[in-house]
Structure formats: C-alpha cells, structure tokens
Amino acid sequence: MFRNQYDTDVTTWSPTGRLFQVEYAMEAVKQGSAAIGLRSRSHVVLACVNKAQSELSSHQKKIFKVDDHIGVAIAGLTADGRVLSRYMRSEAINHSFTYESPLPVGRLVVHLADKAQVCTQRSWKRPYGVGLLVGGLDESGAHLYYNCPSGNYFEYQAFAIGSRSQAAKTYLERRFESFGDASREDLIKDAILAVRETLQGETLKSSLCTVSVLGVGEPFHFLDQETIQKVIDTFEKVAEDEEGEAGEGDAEAAAAPAEQGGGGAGDQDVAPMEM
Amino acid sequence: LVQFTIPIDNGDALKNAEADSQRTLYPYVTGTSIVAIKYKDGVLMASDMGGSYGSTLRYKNIERVKAIGKHSLLGASGEISDFQEILRYLDELVLNDNMWDDGNSLGPKEVHNYLTRVMYNRRNKFNPLWNTLVLGGVKNGESYLGMVSMIGVSFEDNHVATGFGNHLARPILRDEWRADLSFEDGVKLLEKCMRVLLYRDRSAINKLQIAKITEEGVTVSQPYSLKTFWEFQAFHNPTAGAQGSW
Numbered sequence: 417m418f419r420n421q422y423d424t425d426v427t428t429w430s431p432t433g434r435l436f437q438v439e440y441a442m443e444a445v446k447q448g449s450a451a452i453g454l455r456s457r458s459h460v461v462l463a464c465v466n467k468a469q470s471e472l473s474s475h476q477k478k479i480f481k482v483d484d485h486i487g488v489a490i491a492g493l494t495a496d497g498r499v500l501s502r503y504m505r506s507e508a509i510n511h512s513f514t515y516e517s518p519l520p521v522g523r524l525v526v527h528l529a530d531k532a533q534v535c536t537q538r539s540w541k542r543p544y545g546v547g548l549l550v551g552g553l554d555e556s557g558a559h560l561y562y563n564c565p566s567g568n569y570f571e572y573q574a575f576a577i578g579s580r581s582q583a584a585k586t587y588l589e590r591r592f593e594s595f596g597d598a599s600r601e602d603l604i605k606d607a608i609l610a611v612r613e614t615l616q617g618e619t620l621k622s623s624l625c626t627v628s629v630l631g632v633g634e635p636f637h638f639l640d641q642e643t644i645q646k647v648i649d650t651f652e653k654v655a656e657d658e659e660g661e662a663g664e665g666d667a668e669a670a671a672a673p674a675e676q677g678g679g680g681a682g683d684q685d686v687a688p689m690e691m
Numbered sequence: 692l693v694q695f696t697i698p699i700d701n702g703d704a705l706k707n708a709e710a711d712s713q714r715t716l717y718p719y720v721t722g723t724s725i726v727a728i729k730y731k732d733g734v735l736m737a738s739d740m741g742g743s744y745g746s747t748l749r750y751k752n753i754e755r756v757k758a759i760g761k762h763s764l765l766g767a768s769g770e771i772s773d774f775q776e777i778l779r780y781l782d783e784l785v786l787n788d789n790m791w792d793d794g795n796s797l798g799p800k801e802v803h804n805y806l807t808r809v810m811y812n813r814r815n816k817f818n819p820l821w822n823t824l825v826l827g828g829v830k831n832g833e834s835y836l837g838m839v840s841m842i843g844v845s846f847e848d849n850h851v852a853t854g855f856g857n858h859l860a861r862p863i864l865r866d867e868w869r870a871d872l873s874f875e876d877g878v879k880l881l882e883k884c885m886r887v888l889l890y891r892d893r894s895a896i897n898k899l900q901i902a903k904i905t906e907e908g909v910t911v912s913q914p915y916s917l918k919t920f921w922e923f924q925a926f927h928n929p930t931a932g933a934q935g936s937w
Contacts, residue, residue, distance in 0.1 A: 514808050515801040522793050555795045 427539045437543060438536050441565035444545035448491035450581050450614040451478060453549040454574035454588065454607055455560040456598045459631030460551030462489040463607040465578075465614055466624055479628050483508040484635035485518045486552035487628050491578035492565075493545035500544060504528060521552025525561045525569050533567030547577045551630060558631060576610060583613040600631060601647075604639070608647055620648055718770040718821045720744055722755045723894040724856030725766035725825045726884045728868055729834045729849045730877035733905035734827035736766050737881040739889075740914055741896035748896055756902045758909040760785045763799040763828035764902055765806075768853040769841065770821035777820060780809065799828025799835040803845070811843025823853040829906050852884070855892040860884035874903070886917050 422428050423436035430436060451464040466475035479489045480501040486508060490497030507527055511519035528548065535541040548563040562577065563569045574592045576584035587610050595603065607627060612620040622645035630636035720742045727736040742750030755774070756766040759781050767774040784805060788797045797805075803826040813819050819841045827836045837847040850868045852860040863884050872880065878901055889895045897919065902911040925931075 514805055515797070516804040517798070517801045520793065520795040523791060523795070554793075 425539055426536055426541070426543060435536060438566045441543035441545050442547075445492040445547035445565065445577055446579060446581075448494070448546070448578045449478070450576060450578035450584060450611070451489040451491045451547075451549055452574075452576040452581075452584050452588075452607055452610045452614075453489060453551050453560045453562075453572070454592070454595055454603060454610070455551060455558045455572075456595050456600075456603050456631075457557050459600050459603055459629060459634070460487070460553075460558045460560055461603050461607040461627065461629050462487050462549060462551050463611050463625055463627045464489050464491075465611055466626055479626055479638070480505075481628075481636045482524070482550075482552070483512065483518060485630060486521050486524065486550065487630050487636045488551070489549040489628075491547050491549075491581075496544045497546040497548065500528065500531075500546065500548060503531065504550075518553070520554035521550060521559050521561070522554055524552070525550050525563060528563050529567050529569040532563065532565060535565075536567055549575060549577060553630070553632065574606075574610075576614070578614075580614040580616060583616060584610040587613045600629065600634075604629060605647055605650070608644065609651070620652065621645075622648060716819065716821065718773075720750065720771045721821075721894070722753060722768045722771055722774070723892055724852060724854040724860065724888055725755065725768050725823075726852045726856045726860045726864075726881055726888075727766060727825050727827050727836055727850065728864065728872070728877055728880065729827075729836050729870070730872040730874065731870075732874065733829040733834050733903065734764065734836050735874075735877045735881055736764055736825060736827055736902045736904075737885050737899060738766055738768075739885070739896050739899045741894060741898070742771050743894040746893075748894065751896055751898060752914075754900065754911075756900060756911060758902075758904075758911070759802055759826075759828075760788065760797050761908065762796065762830040762904075763802045763826060764904045764909055765802070766825040766827075766853075766902075767822045769823055773820040773822050777806070777809070777822065777824070781806075796830075798830035799826055799837075800830075802826055802828070803835070803837045803839065803847075807839050807843060807845040810839050810841060810845075814842045825851055825853060828904055832906060855888055855895075856884065859887045859891055863887065882917060886919070889917060889919065 419436060422430040426435060426437035449465045449467040453460065453462045462479050464478045468475040476494045478494065479487060481487055482501065482504045488501055488504060504524060507524055508519045532544055535543045543565040545565060550561045550563060552559060560572050560575065561569050562572055562575050573595055574588040576588060591606055604627060608625065611625045615624065622641045625644065627639045627644055628636060629639060722742060723739065725736065725738045727734060736756050738755040740751060740753050741748055742753040753771060756764060757778060759765050781802065785797065806824055806826060810820060821841050823841060824839045835847065836849065836851060837845065838851045839845045850864040867880055881901060885899055889897055897916045898914050899917065900912050900914050902909065
C-alpha cells in the first residue's frame with residue numbers, strides 16, 4: 417500500500433524497514449535470461465541460456481572470463497554486468513601483478529559486494545541491476561558465489577538466477593548432494609540439464625546454451641558447440657529411443673545416467689528427470 | 692662512498708618549504724651480508740648482528756632476520772632504518788591478510804613479489820630503500836628462496852648471498868650446496884661462509900644468528916660466536932716480508 421511513497425530513491429527507508437529501490441533492482445535480475453552455476457570440490461561449471469532479442473540479432477554475452485581461475489555468469493542488465501566484469505578483471509590482474517599469485521575468489525567476491533553496497537547508500541547512485549554467479553578457485557578448492565544488487569553475497573553448491581530459474585533450482589536441489597564428488601563430465605551434464613529445465617519444453621540445442629568450465633589444473637574456458645551437442649545427445653537420444661518403445665517418459669536405470677523427460681514441447685505434466 | 696643527489700626545482704624558497712630540499716640518499720647505519728640456503732626441510736638464513744655507522748662498528752645487537760607471517764623469513768643488508776620501514780609495510784600487509792580470516796594466506800612467493808614491486812617503484816622515483824633483501828619460506832611443502840636489490844632486481848635461487856657474501860660466500864655455496872642437506876650440514880655450510888666473511892669483511896662482527904624456516908614455522912637461534920684462529924705464523928711477524936718504514 418505504501419510502496420509507492422518510499423520507493424523514489426535508494427536512500428529512503430520504508431516504514432517497514434525496506435529499501436524498495438534495492439528490491440526493484442533484484443527484480444531486474446529476475447527478468448534476465450537464466451544463468452546457472454554448479455561446483456564440485458575441484459571444478460566449477462557456469463552455463464547460461466542464449467536468448468536473442470529477435471531472429472535477426474545475435475545473443476548477448478553473459479559469461480565472462482575474469483582470470484584463468486575465475487569466471488562470472490550474469491543475469492539482469494547486461495550493461496551493468498559488463499562494467500562489473502571489467503572491475504573484477506582489473507582487481508584480479510592487479511593482484512596477480514603485485515603478488516604473482518591468483519586472487520582468491522572469496523576476496524574478489526567481497527570486493528564486489530562492497531562495491532554494490534556503496535550504490536545502496538548514495539542518493540546520486542542506483543544499485544547495479546545485475547546478479548552475478550562467480551565461480552573460482554582458491555587455496556581451499558572450488559567455490560561458487562552469488563552476488564546480489566543489494567551487496568549481499570552467498571556461497572552455493574549450485575544455483576540458478578534469471579527468468580524461469582526456479583525450474584533449474586528445483587532440479588539442482590534434487591541433485592546437489594552428488595556434486596561435491598562428481599566428475600567433471602557429470603558436472604557439465606548436470607549443468608546442461610539444468611539449463612534444459614529453464615527452457616520448459618523447448619528442444620534443447622547446443623546453440624541455445626553457453627557452457628564454461630574451470631577447475632584445478634584447468635583454466636577457465638568455454639566449451640565449443642560440438643562438445644555441448646555431444647553431451648546433449650547422450651540424454652536426448654535415449655529419450656528418443658525410449659519414446660519409441662514405451663511411449664511414456666519412464667526413468668529406467670539406464671547404463672548412462674540418461675535423462676528421460678518430455679522431449680516434445682508443451683508436456684508440462686512430466687516431472688523432470690528421475691536419475 | 693656514493694652520494695646520490697638530485698636537485699629539484701620547487702620555486703621560491705620563501706613560499707615553498709620544500710623548495711631547496713634534495714633527495715640525497717646515503718646509507719647511514721648499515722648491516723652487512725646475509726647468506727641463505729634451501730635445505731631438506733626448508734630454508735636456513737644466517738646474518739651477524741652488527742650495525743655499522745660508516746667505518747665504526749657501532750651497534751652490536753641488531754636482528755637483521757625477521758619472521759613475516761606464518762610462512763616467510765626476511766633478511767636485510769644495507770640501511771637499517773629502511774629495513775625497519777619495510778617491516779612496517781609488511782606488518783600492515785600481513786595484518787590485512789589475517790583480517791580476511793578466510794583460509795588463504797600470503798606465502799613467500801607473494802611477499803617476495805610484493806617487495807619487488809615496492810623496491811622497483813621506489814627506484815623509479817629516485818628514492819630507493821637502500822637494502823638488499825632475502826626472502827625465504829616454506830608453504831605447502833614447497834621451499835622458496837629469493838632476493839630483491841635496492842634497484843628492484845629480483846630472482847629466486849637455491850642459495851643466495853648479499854653484500855660481501857656475493858663475493859666470498861657464493862663460490863663456497865656453488866661448490867658445496869646440495870639439495871638434500873640436513874639441518875646440521877646446512878648450518879655447517881652457512882658457518883663456513885660466515886667464518887670467511889668474519890675474517891675478510893671489515894663490517895662483520897663475531898656475533899651471529901641462524902634462522903630456520905620449515906613447514907612447522909620459524910626459529911631464530913640465540914646469538915653465538917664462531918671460533919676463529921689467529922695464530923698463523925704470518926700474523927706473528929706481519930712485516931717480515933717488507934722491512935723498513937716504506
């Protein structure tokens with residue numbers, strides 16, 4: 417009821433102790449296309465959905481390499497995301513130059529969060545309208561963090577942000593306990609499957625997603641379309657075969673952890689994978 | 692004696708207090724050589740405890756090797772006050788690192804590179820910290836030993852020496868250093884170098900400390916003296932080979 421009176425600038429509290437401008441900024445994150453991150457003890461995978469404005473245009477870049485050992489996936493105002501990525505790259509390289517050692521991702525995330533907080537406490541600024549999934553390594557292994565426009569940050573085993581991320585989160589919630597010790601390949605497969613969840617029925621193609629990997633002994637890099645398609649083929653193909661036989665999405669204990677599910681569009685009733 | 696002077700034109704001395712200041716750099720109280728080696732369990736570093744004031748051996752209780760954080764040891768030769776300044780910089784660095792409290796910590800490589808940046812940047816401003824620094828340490832089982840000079844020259848090696856040590860200790864180390872030196876053998880090797888320096892370096896004093904750093908941590912020995920021998924025949928009659936007042 418009173419929302420509109422107290423939401424004009426970020427330095428005004430509401431009577432219930434909220435900063436509406438900050439909350440509106442978090443809304444902007446929810447409008448962006450989905451980004452997903454998951455980690456094992458030694459690797460982090462970041463994946464996102466490539467949604468182009470129209471058929472004529474290309475899709476926006478949403479995953480950025482910050483350093484060999486840190487990558488970031490964004491959702492929300494990509495322009496804000498680009499600026500923050502540039503800041504992160506700058507911090508990482510300055511640290512590298514001074515100490516000849518990679519910047520621990522946990523420290524970068526705190527710098528980032530402090531930078532976001534400043535924008536929530538200046539009347540002449542606005543909060544960044546972008547959520548960041550930061551994946552990286554430090555002395556204690558692989559980490560995944562989520563940075564909010566509010567200046568908060570959280571560490572996750574797996575997380576998804578952006579539109580329809582709830583579907584991906586539901587999938588990840590079922591699977592996350594196995595991520596810690598998962599192999600690199602399984603982690604990548606789970607990431608792509610999580611992306612598929614956000615597509616809600618649309619056929620999963622490698623052109624629709626971008627996947628990046630980093631880990632101990634493996635610098636940050638993007639997976640090429642061929643590799644992604646191969647992973648998709650391992651579960652989509654089984655889906656096709658089983659549909660041919662049984663006609664119903666039935667999760668059998670197949671040799672490869674194959675994903676069974678409504679491959680066709682609009683099949684809302686089939687519960688996503690039983691692994 | 693090298694005098695390092697750069698005149699700066701700062702305008703009118705009546706209006707500007709710094710107008711006729713010059714950056715003259717000249718070391719006043721100096722420490723002599725540091726010798727350090729990697730050995731089986733980590734790094735050993737030796738230095739004497741002297742602080743010379745020109746040709747006077749003025750201070751005899753200066754610790755020129757200090758522990759830095761959990762994993763490093765810093766030894767310095769050259770201007771003692773600049774060494775103390777560097778210790779203050781590192782104190783702040785280690786403090787901030789500890790305040791993160793996040794399981795990450797500065798290792799010897801990081802400290803060495805930080806010091807290289809500091810030394811080189813000061814050199815570029817023609818205002819050097821007049822030291823040669825030796826940085827040794829152990830982290831995650833790996834030993835590290837490096838050096839930075841006052842002009843920012845920086846490198847790593849299995850054994851290093853500063854000042855006169857460059858000329859007198861290095862040849863010994865090149866011949867006798869091995870990767871698998873035990874602690875006792877390492878100390879013996881360092882003492883051999885320090886004894887030569889004691890005989891031949893005018894600014895050396897017979898009061899030394901040997902510091903050890905391993906995965907477990909740092910230990911700095913109590914000061915002690917080396918046995919010396921002065922009863923060579925030539926010393927009994929030093930002018931035997933050149934009689935006369937010339």
